[in-house]
Amino acid sequence: MSGAPHRRRRSPRWLTYLVLLIAAVFFLAPVYLVVVTALKEPAVIRLSTAWHLPERWHWQSFSVAWEAFSSGLRNSLVLAVSATVISALLGSLNGYVLSKWRFPGANVVFPLMLFGMFIPYQSVLIPLFTFLRDVGLYGGLPGLVLTHVVYGLPITTLIFRNFYAEIPDEMLEAGKIDGAGFFGLYTRIVFPLSISGFVVVVIWQFTQIWNEFLFAVTLTRRASAPITVALAQLAGGEAVRWNLPMAGAILAALPTLIIYMILGRYFIKGLLAGSVKG
Amino acid sequence: MRRFTRDHLTAVLMLLPSLIMLAIFVYGFIGQTVYFSLTDWGRDPAQALAMRPERAFVGFENYARLFSGILESRFRQDLVNLVFFTVFFMVGTLGLGLILAILLDRGVAGEGFFRTVFLYPFALSFVVTGTVWRWMLQPQGGVNLLPTYLGMPQGEFAWLTSRQQIWRFDWNLVPSITALVVAVVLLAVGARAWRGAHRRRGLSFLVVGIALGAWGLAGGPGVELLPFPERRGFNLALIGIIVAAIWQMSGYTMALYLASLRGIPEELREAARVDGASGVQVYRHVVFPLLGPITLSAMIILGHISLKIFDLVWSMTGPDLATTSVPALLMYIRAFRANQFADGAAIAVVLLLLVATVIVPYLWTSLRGEVRR
Numbered sequence: 001m002s003g004a005p006h007r008r009r010r011s012p013r014w015l016t017y018l019v020l021l022i023a024a025v026f027f028l029a030p031v032y033l034v035v036v037t038a039l040k041e042p043a044v045i046r047l048s049t050a051w052h053l054p055e056r057w058h059w060q061s062f063s064v065a066w067e068a069f070s071s072g073l074r075n076s077l078v079l080a081v082s083a084t085v086i087s088a089l090l091g092s093l094n095g096y097v098l099s100k101w102r103f104p105g106a107n108v109v110f111p112l113m114l115f116g117m118f119i120p121y122q123s124v125l126i127p128l129f130t131f132l133r134d135v136g137l138y139g140g141l142p143g144l145v146l147t148h149v150v151y152g153l154p155i156t157t158l159i160f161r162n163f164y165a166e167i168p169d170e171m172l173e174a175g176k177i178d179g180a181g182f183f184g185l186y187t188r189i190v191f192p193l194s195i196s197g198f199v200v201v202v203i204w205q206f207t208q209i210w211n212e213f214l215f216a217v218t219l220t221r222r223a224s225a226p227i228t229v230a231l232a233q234l235a236g237g238e239a240v241r242w243n244l245p246m247a248g249a250i251l252a253a254l255p256t257l258i259i260y261m262i263l264g265r266y267f268i269k270g271l272l273a274g275s276v277k278g
Numbered sequence: 279m280r281r282f283t284r285d286h287l288t289a290v291l292m293l294l295p296s297l298i299m300l301a302i303f304v305y306g307f308i309g310q311t312v313y314f315s316l317t318d319w320g321r322d323p324a325q326a327l328a329m330r331p332e333r334a335f336v337g338f339e340n341y342a343r344l345f346s347g348i349l350e351s352r353f354r355q356d357l358v359n360l361v362f363f364t365v366f367f368m369v370g371t372l373g374l375g376l377i378l379a380i381l382l383d384r385g386v387a388g389e390g391f392f393r394t395v396f397l398y399p400f401a402l403s404f405v406v407t408g409t410v411w412r413w414m415l416q417p418q419g420g421v422n423l424l425p426t427y428l429g430m431p432q433g434e435f436a437w438l439t440s441r442q443q444i445w446r447f448d449w450n451l452v453p454s455i456t457a458l459v460v461a462v463v464l465l466a467v468g469a470r471a472w473r474g475a476h477r478r479r480g481l482s483f484l485v486v487g488i489a490l491g492a493w494g495l496a497g498g499p500g501v502e503l504l505p506f507p508e509r510r511g512f513n514l515a516l517i518g519i520i521v522a523a524i525w526q527m528s529g530y531t532m533a534l535y536l537a538s539l540r541g542i543p544e545e546l547r548e549a550a551r552v553d554g555a556s557g558v559q560v561y562r563h564v565v566f567p568l569l570g571p572i573t574l575s576a577m578i579i580l581g582h583i584s585l586k587i588f589d590l591v592w593s594m595t596g597p598d599l600a601t602t603s604v605p606a607l608l609m610y611i612r613a614f615r616a617n618q619f620a621d622g623a624a625i626a627v628v629l630l631l632l633v634a635t636v637i638v639p640y641l642w643t644s645l646r647g648e649v650r651r
Contacts, residue, residue, distance in 0.1 A: 019381060024392060024396075026525070027395050047416055050419040051423060093292050098293070100289075101290075104282075111642075116304040119304065120626070120633050122622075122625070123627065125609075125610075127306070127307040128303070133329075150303045182288040211402070211403030211404070213588070213592070217610075228403050228405040228406075231406070232405050232408075232589075252403065256402065260397075264394065
């Protein structure tokens with residue numbers, strides 16, 4: 001394209017901002033609607049005035065929702081924290097083995113592990129249900145923790161393996177000369193360097209487990225149901241006024257939203273790591 | 279290979295528990311599901327929930343019923359729903375994510391703000407998103423009211439309850455259509471291999487592709503699903519769910535695209551501009567080709583999320599509305615509401631096969647490159 005007149009046609013900047021603002025409205029409109037609905041008195045919630053600001057701020061929906069959802073929130077917290085910690089620790093050890101102690105067959109084992117994070121969990125759900133029932137773990141939180149730990153292993157192992165690949169082997173060789181073995185190298189060299197790896201994995205796992213629904217609805221009884229199940233059940237009931245599901249949705253969303261706001265940088269790292277090559 | 283020391287043994291022993299767990303929970307359980315799908319488990323209600331149920335082997339009967347049983351029609355509509363959902367969800371999420379990334383990449387004031395706003399839905403659970411959008415999409419309120427604030431008449435669309443169906447086709451055409459789609463993929467892959475010095479492999483792909491295509495064009499002789507035409511199509515009630523899913527996930531593709539746009543050296547674009555390329559041409563000839571790999575990764579991730587979609591549908595239209603149902607939801611209902619475990623298992627295996635056709639080649643290619651390194 002030699003003789004073409006050299007002209008830089010760029011769409012005007014105001015157009016860029018206009019499109020971005022419209023997109024921002026699209027992404028934020030639900031937040032507005034949720035907040036104003038949660039703050040209205042149940043009796044004045046009408047479809048036709050859904051977008052209006054409440055005439056009187058009505059904070060009570062939150063205390064009602066808190067009461068309705070406190071057991072779900074507590075279950076989710078116990079579940080997410082314990083499953084996250086266990087799967088992060090195991091993932092760290094696995095990643096350490098797979099990146100620094102390569103053994104014959106590791107190239108076959110690793111993809112076979114990874115496949116586990118992509119399967120539709122429906123394809124293991126029935127045997128999982130009968131297994132947990134047979135060992136007496138069906139219906140309660142321990143069974144759900146076990147489930148999340150096992151199916152979390154592929155992603156935590158993947159992230160740590162990629163993370164540890166960045167640690168130069170020479171550092172470990174130096175440690176070996178000092179007489180450190182498998183565990184010595186891990187506790188003295190690898191683990192102290194893993195802090196940001198742990199942050200990424202913990203954020204990722206906590207968010208995933210907190211938000212998970214399929215295992216939760218299949219494997220728990222009412223008393224141990226996590227927040228997602230409680231919210232879906234409340235919102236599904238037709239008799240309920242909309243202020244309650246909306247307040248509940250805010251409560252259910254807050255923990256992961258706060259993490260996202262504070263640690264957004266690591267959040268994005270985990271999200272990029274989710275696409276295998278990292 | 280370095281020497282296999284005692285520490286290597288310790289390492290393997292430390293990995294072993296995880297491996298055993300995954301071997302049981304992934305491969306063992308999948309094997310069991312496949313076995314269950316070939317039995318009649320659940321047909322006798324007395325045996326369904328027994329601790330040691332009696333299960334009789336029935337071969338592929340359950341699958342045959344799902345795809346061509348006269349009384350079993352929900353699964354087929356669910357599958358059609360899933361295909362339409364996946365296509366629109368992927369196109370919408372990739373498209374919106376790409377547009378937002380390109381705009382942000384031009385260097386705007388308040389980039390951090392926009393990025394945060396576009397990505398925050400990704401931190402939410404599908405249940406929260408579903409609950410919120412169910413309220414947004416009430417026919418007499420929410421989104422339908424917005425035109426009135428601009429002086430236009432209220433929107434009339436019954437987002438989640440519409441019974442309208444468009445683009446209808448005969449279910450009996452599905453084998454031919456599938457064969458044609460697979461044939462096109464095989465021909466593309468084969469042609470590429472042929473051009474790139476893998477003549478042998480390319481040729482075999484081409485031959486199989488042509489044979490399959492011919493079979494499809496001939497109307498799929500030898501396979502009859504139903505003795506009568508069965509009309510299936512795109513249920514408009516799905517649009518609302520697609521919109522909510524795009525709202526939740528397009529920040530994710532935006533982040534992926536923005537990361538790889540930032541990775542393109544400025545010199546490359548500058549060189550193209552010096553050669554006289556306009557802004558649009560720079561994108562077409564320089565930037566977009568470089569976004570190929572990340573688009574593929576994003577498609578894989580989105581595709582497998584889409585094939586598994588379950589909680590979003592549940593929380594927007596409930597588990598029982600047939601117009602918006604998907605196989606993942608039907609599997610749950612069959613197995614855990616109706617105790618039809620064999621049916622549920624068969625649906626699960628179909629889902630697994632769908633996901634595997636997407637994931638296995640992806641894992642294969644991306645890890646093969648890594649091992650060589």
